[in-house]
Amino acid sequence: MFDQDLLRTFVTIVDAGSFAAAADAVGRTPSAVSMQIKRLEEQAGRRLLVRGAQGVRLTGDGEMLLVHAREILRAHEIAFDAMMNERSARSLTLGLPDTYVATLLTEVLDELVAGFPDTNLRVVVDGSGALMRRLEEAALDLALVTEYQLGGDERGELVHLERGLWACAEDCPALALTPLPVALMFEGSVFRRLAQEMLRAVARPYRIAVTSNAETVIRAAVASGAVVAPLPESRMAGLRELTPEEGFPRFPPLKVRLRTGRRRLPPAGEWLAQRLIARAAAVDAATKAPAAPAPSEFSP
Incomplete structure (x- = not known):
């Protein structure tokens, strides 16, 4: 059995890129992190990491x-989430x-927190596919997921509709x-999948220069002029x-x-669901409303 704490440090080193950065992230000294990896390599009986310039x-x-470590840690988090949800x-x-956070x-968010001060809100940010798995495993109460990423599955209330752009x-x-x-966002993002399909369809050579799970990072990279992104x-x-005239197909x-x-939604969950549905209905009504006629030049 692998020690979960050792696996978490191992994944942190890979994500951070160095032992020193990982030590800061996990709140240990670099020597303590090195000892943890040594113990993990002893448990595995294999060399796992090589340090270089x-x-x-x-x-x-x-x-x-690494693949299995991420799955083990994720399974632990899901189990913990499910138990916490059942308890409270x-x-x-x-x-x-x-x-879609912004x-x-x-x-x-301000209305939710102010209206339900005794509710502990936990927000999980992930791709739609991963969110659906968490929902099925009872680790989430509500999930906002992109329909296209789920193969056109139309279950659930439509709460948002907009264009994607290059x-x-x-x-x-x-x-x-x-x-x-x-x-591009990490694997599991609807934009990543669509963008790659579109670029392949128009036979445009590309390379993924920046990858992040945070939209703020993607926007900053685009604003720099160094990359384009959906x-x-x-x-x-x-x-x-x-x-399209510049060679970039339109998104669906x-x-x-x-x-x-x-599980049955708590009062805060019921309110949030109704609020999102009402917001979508208001936006839909506004887009369908006829434009006001222009005033006549002969009007008094």
């Missing part, structure tokens, strides 16, 4: 263990992709480069849309659906 790199055995009728766990969560800076040196440098229309402030409409978990 450019940081650390995984051995072949290290790469294999006043807890609410919501999951959504980072792309659009869907920010405007209701974004670049006003001054974008990246457009002149081949292969095209792009910034973003929702609501997050395009200060950026320019790339068009991005539909976000609200799914509920297995």
Whole structure:
């Protein structure tokens, strides 16, 4: 059996890129982190990491263990979440992709916290596929998931609809480069999947220059002019849309659906679900409302 604490340190080193950075992240000294990896390698009976001038790199055995380590730690988190949810009728766990935090969560968060001060809100940010697995495993009460990423599964209330766009800076040196440098979210993101399918469809060579699970990082990379990236229309402030005439196909409409978990929702969950559904209805009504007629030049 692998020690979970050792696995967590191992994953942190890989993600941080060095023993020193990992030591800061886990609150230990670099020598203590080194001892942990030594113990893990003794448990595995294999060399897992190699230090070099450019940081650390995984051995072949290290790469294999990394995949399983992430799954083990994730399974532990899911089990913990499920137990906490069962214990507390006043807890609410919501999951959504980072792309929609600013659009869907920010405007209701203050009302939720103020209206339900005795509710412990936990927000999980992940891709739609991972969120659905967590929902099925009873680790989430509510999830906002992108319909396209789930193969067109239309279960749940449609709470958001918008265009996805190819974004670049006003001054974008990246457009002149081949292969095209792009910034993409981690695996599991609807934008990553769509972007790669589109670029392959138009036979445009590309390389993934920046990868992050945070939309703020993707936007910052695009704003620098070093990359292009897919973003929702609501997050395009200060950026320019790339068009089909420039070789960038249009995205299909991005539909976000609200799914509920297995347990009965606490009052805060019921309120949040109704609030998101009402918001969607108001937006839909506003977009369908006829435009007011222009005043006649002969009007008094």
